[in-house]
Amino acid sequence: xARRVSTSTKVGxxxxxxAVALLIFSPILWTVLTAFKTEAExxxxxxxxxxxxxxxxxxxxxxxxxxxxxxxxxxxxVSFGSTILGLxxxxxxxxxxxxxxSKRTKDILMWMLSTKMMPAVGVLIPIYLIFRDLRLLDTVHxxxxxxxxxxxxxxxxxxxxxxxxxPVDILEAARMDGxxxxxxxxxxxxxxxxPGIASTLLLNVILAWNEAFWxxxxxxxxxxxxTAFISSFSSPQGLFLAKLSAASLLAIAPILLLGWFxxxxxxxxLTFGAVK
Amino acid sequence: MKxxxxxxxxxxxxxxxxxxxxxxxxxxxxxxxxxxxxxxSSAFTEETGIELNWVVLEExxxxxxxxxxxxxxxxxxxxxxxxxxxxxxxxxxxWLKPLxxxxxxxxxxxxxxxxxxxxxxxxxxxxxxxxFYGESSFIMYRTDLMEKAGLTMPEAPTWEFIGExxxxxxxxxxxxxxxxxxxxxxxxxNMAFLTAMxxxxxxxxxxxNWKPQFDxxxxxxxxxxxxxxxxxxxxxxxxxxxxxxxxxxxxxxxxGMWIDATVAASFVTNPNDSTVADKVGFAxxxxxxxxxxxxxxxxxxxxxxxxSQNAEAAEQFINWATSKDYLATVAEKEGWAxxxxxxxxxxxxxxxxxxxxxxxxxxxxxxxxxxPNNPTVDPVPYVGVxxxxxxxxxxxxxxxxQLFSAALAGQMSAADALAQAQDATTRDMTRAGYxx
Numbered sequence: 001x002a003r004r005v006s007t008s009t010k011v012g013x014x015x016x017x018x019a020v021a022l023l024i025f026s027p028i029l030w031t032v033l034t035a036f037k038t039e040a041e042x043x044x045x046x047x048x049x050x051x052x053x054x055x056x057x058x059x060x061x062x063x064x065x066x067x068x069x070x071x072x073x074x075x076x077x078v079s080f081g082s083t084i085l086g087l088x089x090x091x092x093x094x095x096x097x098x099x100x101x102s103k104r105t106k107d108i109l110m111w112m113l114s115t116k117m118m119p120a121v122g123v124l125i126p127i128y129l130i131f132r133d134l135r136l137l138d139t140v141h142x143x144x145x146x147x148x149x150x151x152x153x154x155x156x157x158x159x160x161x162x163x164x165x166x167p168v169d170i171l172e173a174a175r176m177d178g179x180x181x182x183x184x185x186x187x188x189x190x191x192x193x194x195p196g197i198a199s200t201l202l203l204n205v206i207l208a209w210n211e212a213f214w215x216x217x218x219x220x221x222x223x224x225x226x227t228a229f230i231s232s233f234s235s236p237q238g239l240f241l242a243k244l245s246a247a248s249l250l251a252i253a254p255i256l257l258l259g260w261f262x263x264x265x266x267x268x269x270l271t272f273g274a275v276k
Numbered sequence: 277m278k279x280x281x282x283x284x285x286x287x288x289x290x291x292x293x294x295x296x297x298x299x300x301x302x303x304x305x306x307x308x309x310x311x312x313x314x315x316x317s318s319a320f321t322e323e324t325g326i327e328l329n330w331v332v333l334e335e336x337x338x339x340x341x342x343x344x345x346x347x348x349x350x351x352x353x354x355x356x357x358x359x360x361x362x363x364x365x366x367x368x369x370x371w372l373k374p375l376x377x378x379x380x381x382x383x384x385x386x387x388x389x390x391x392x393x394x395x396x397x398x399x400x401x402x403x404x405x406x407x408f409y410g411e412s413s414f415i416m417y418r419t420d421l422m423e424k425a426g427l428t429m430p431e432a433p434t435w436e437f438i439g440e441x442x443x444x445x446x447x448x449x450x451x452x453x454x455x456x457x458x459x460x461x462x463x464x465x466n467m468a469f470l471t472a473m474x475x476x477x478x479x480x481x482x483x484x485n486w487k488p489q490f491d492x493x494x495x496x497x498x499x500x501x502x503x504x505x506x507x508x509x510x511x512x513x514x515x516x517x518x519x520x521x522x523x524x525x526x527x528x529x530x531x532g533m534w535i536d537a538t539v540a541a542s543f544v545t546n547p548n549d550s551t552v553a554d555k556v557g558f559a560x561x562x563x564x565x566x567x568x569x570x571x572x573x574x575x576x577x578x579x580x581x582x583x584s585q586n587a588e589a590a591e592q593f594i595n596w597a598t599s600k601d602y603l604a605t606v607a608e609k610e611g612w613a614x615x616x617x618x619x620x621x622x623x624x625x626x627x628x629x630x631x632x633x634x635x636x637x638x639x640x641x642x643x644x645x646x647x648p649n650n651p652t653v654d655p656v657p658y659v660g661v662x663x664x665x666x667x668x669x670x671x672x673x674x675x676x677x678q679l680f681s682a683a684l685a686g687q688m689s690a691a692d693a694l695a696q697a698q699d700a701t702t703r704d705m706t707r708a709g710y711x712x
Contacts, residue, residue, distance in 0.1 A: 065314065066332070125347075216341065217341055220331045233332075
C-alpha cells in the first residue's frame with residue numbers, strides 16, 4: 001500500500017531536490033555561459049551572469065588551435081573500444097565467479113579491486129617504459145588497452161553483482177535442455193542481464209571518456225582524446241577562461257547527449273536487483 | 277563478430293596517425309606568447325615542409341609529462357619547453373642535445389642573447405636551450421599613492437624604504453594595502469619570491485657543503501621582515517595569494533606596491549583590464565646594500581631531448597622561433613608590445629620597442645642584475661636565483677613553502693617555521709646523499 005504523503009512534505013522534497021540538482025549543475029551552467037562570453041568578460045572583476053556580448057568566437061578559436069573532431073573520434077574509439085573489450089573479458093570471468101565459484105573467488109575479487117586503490121602515478125614509470133618498448137606511446141590502440149585494464153576490475157565487479165541476482169536454476173534448466181557453456185552464456189545469461197550489461201557499458205564508457213591522467217601522459221597529439229583537448233586550454237594564469245569553457249562544453253556535449261538518451265537504461269541498470 | 281569492424285577501424289586510424297612525413301612534436305606551455313607562436317608557425321611549415329604537431333599543456337602538467345618522457349628516454353617529443361630550473365639539471369644528466377648549430381650560425385647571433393639568460397641555459401659554456409621569452413621580477417607601484425604618501429620611489433630602493441612606503445600607503449578604511457606579495461605555498465609560488473628576497477638579505481639555501489642555512493640570522497631577518505611587512509601593510513588572506521590573485525588586487529587598485537614578474541607590467545598598464553593603468557611606476561627589486569637584489573630570473577626556453585629522432589629539424593625550428601626575424605614578424609603582425617620580451621639585447625635597443633613598452637628599460641635592468649651562476653652574497657654550490665637547480669628542489673622547496681605560508685597565515689611562529697624548515701631540509705638532503 002502506498003504511503004500517504006502530505007502536500008507540504010511533497011513540496012518540501014521537490015524544492016530540496018531542485019535545490020540539490022541546481023547546486024550540482026551550477027558549475028556546468030557557469031561553464032556553458034562562460035563559453036559564450038568574450039575573454040575580457042570572462043575574467044571581469046565584476047562577473048556577469050549572462051553573456052553581455054554574446055559571441056561564438058571561442059568555438060572558432062578552439063577549433064583553429066586544436067582539431068576537435070580528431071580528438072572526439074579518438075575519445076569514441078578509446079571509450080567504446082576499451083569498454084567492449086573489457087566486457088568480452090569480463091562476462092566469462094563474472095560468469096565463473098558468480099556460478100562456479102572456487103575457494104579463492106572472494107580473494108580474487110578483492111585483489112582485483114585493490115588494484116584500483118593504488119594511485120595511478122605509482123605505476124607511471126613501469127607502464128611508460130613498457131609502452132615505450134612496445135611502441136604504444138601516443139597510439140589509439142595503446143590507450144584503448146590501458147583503459148581496458150584500468151576499468152576491468154569495475155566491469156567484473158559490476159557484472160558479478162548483476163549475475164548473482166540471476167537465479168542459478170534458470171541456467172541449470174538450460175543445461176538440462178542440452179545447452180553448451182557458450183550457448184548458456186550467450187543465449188540465456190546475457191539476455192537476462194542486458195540491463196546490467198548496458199549500465200556497466202554506459203558507466204565505463206563515461207569513466208573512460210573522462211579519464212585524464214593516462215590520456216595526457218601517454219599521448220602527445222596524435223592519439224589524444226577530448227580530455228587532452230580540454231587540458232590544452234587550461235592555464236594556471238587564468239588567461240583563457242572563455243576558450244577553456246568552450247573546449248569543455250564541446251568535450252562534454254557528446255557524453256551528455258548519450259547520458260540523456262540512455263538515462264532510463266542507466267537508472268534501471270544501477271538499481272537492478274534492488275527490489276526482488 | 278559484430279565488433280570486428282570497430283577494431284579494424286581503430287587500428288587503421290592509429291596506423292594512419294603514425295605514418296606521415298617528417299613531423300616535429302612540440303610540447304609547450306599554455307600562455308599567450310606560446311599560443312601566438314603556434315599561430316605564426318604555419319609560415320615555418322610553408323618554408324621548410326616540416327609539419328608541426330603541438331602539445332599545449334598547463335605548466336604543471338607539462339612539467340610532469342616532459343619529465344616522465346625525458347627521464348625514461350621515451351622519445352615522444354622533439355622539442356620541449358623548459359625553464360631555467362630544468363635546463364642545467366637535464367643538461368648535466370645528458371638528457372638534452374647541445375644547440376651547437378645555433379651557436380655557429382652568424383645570422384642567429386647567439387651573442388645577442390641577454391647574458392644572464394644565456395648563462396642560465398648553458399652548462400660549461402654550451403647552450404642547451406634557446407630562450408623564447410625571459411623575465412625577472414621588479415616593483416610595480418602606484419604613482420598617485422606614492423605621491424599622496426609624500427614619498428618618491430628611487431630607481432633602486434632598499435627594503436627599508438619599501439617597508440616605510442608600504443606602511444605609509446596603507447589605508448585600511450579604503451581597502452588599500454601598501455604592498456601585495458606572494459603567500460601561496462609552492463616552490464614556484466611563495467618560495468620564488470622569498471628565495472630571491474633572501475638573496476638580498478645575504479641568506480642562502482645551502483652552504484658550500486650542502487648544509488641547510490635556515491638557522492642563520494640572515495634567514496631570520498628575511499622572514500621577519502616579510503611577515504611584519506605583510507602584517508602591517510599586506511592584504512587579508514595573503515597566504516593563499518599567488519601571481520593571479522595579486523594581479524587582480526593590483527588591477528582593482530587595492531595594492532600600493534607589488535613585487536612580481538616583469539611580464540605583469542603589460543597587464544597592469546593595459547587599460548582594458550586595469551583600473552590603474554595610467555598610474556603605475558616601476559622600480560628595481562629592493563636590496564639591503566649587500567650587492568644582491570631581491571629579483572629572480574626565469575626563461576621559458578626550447579630544448580631538444582637526446583631521444584629525439586628529428587634533432588636537425590628540431591634545431592631548425594628552434595632557430596626560427598627564437599630568431600631576431602621572429603621578433604620582427606610578431607611586431608609586424610601584432611605590434612611591438614606583444615613581442616616576447618627578455619631574450620635579446622637588440623630588442624631593448626630598438627626605439628620602436630622602447631616606445632611601445634614603457635617598462636622596457638626597467639625590465640632589462642632587472643634581468644641583467646640577476647646572476648644565476650652567482651646568486652648569493654656568500655658562495656653556494658648551486659646554480660639558480662629563486663631556486664636551487666637540483667632535482668630534489670621541487671619537493672624541498674614546496675615543503676618549506678608550506679611552512680612559510682603557514683607562518684604568514686598565523687598558524688605558527690617564524691622561529692618554528694624556520695626550525696622545521698631546517699630539520700626537514702636537512703633530512704631530505706641527507707637522504708638524497710648531499711650531506712654525508
